[in-house]
Amino acid sequence: MTPANQPKALTLSVEKIGAENALSLFNCGQRPVDHWARKSALKLHKKGRHKVYLASAEGYESPIGFYSLSMAHRKAAKLLRQEDRDGWHMGAPFVFLDWLGVHKDHQNKGVGRILLADAINRTMIVNDIVPVYGLALSSLNKETTNYYEKLGFRMAPGESADANPLMILPIFTIVELF
């Protein structure tokens, strides 16, 4: 039995954004993320430029988190291992995590990890249809770089922690995780 003074665990579901702009008041505390969520997420999802996924929690009307995916291509020099740079000498396709945000009131409860696990799962599905090098993102700041590193992402060659580094979770790591 859960002790009365212990916070109740969130029951989460992750689904594609619907017809309404459910992110119109989204607030994770990072201006560029909030601005994109409020103003562009639904528009670009409808245009087919990004796929936006929302985390909803039982008992909360508005989404408590979101992420968005698109495809991207990066040159061979950015790949992690020499054998990859040789094998993908024209560069490689990635599933790209463009944005990730958890509402301020729900940070540090594992929601970000759940959203990332969902994005990783979708990367596996894409890779089952067409090969991709992995899941990539551009990290917002040093704290997020640490956060992603703890979850298995690695900084691409030549990237600096000071300048929104390209970070990669390669498909060979994802396959091992599964």
Ligand SMILES: CC(C)(COP(=O)(O)OP(=O)(O)OC[C@H]1O[C@@H](n2cnc3c(N)ncnc32)[C@H](O)[C@@H]1OP(=O)(O)O)[C@@H](O)C(=O)NCCC(=O)NCCS
């Ligand atoms: C970064 C973010 C997505 C993490 O999601 P979360 O649900 O709060 O984090 P989780 O509960 O999954 O993980 C908790 C860990 O994240 C760390 N963390 C919490 N907030 C963080 C933040 N703003 N930046 C970096 N790391 C953060 C915690 O220190 C904790 O680390 P620990 O496991 O070593 O104790 C979320 O804090 C957020 O939306 N931040 C603002 C927007 C942002 O920075 N987006 C990322 C753009 S690249």
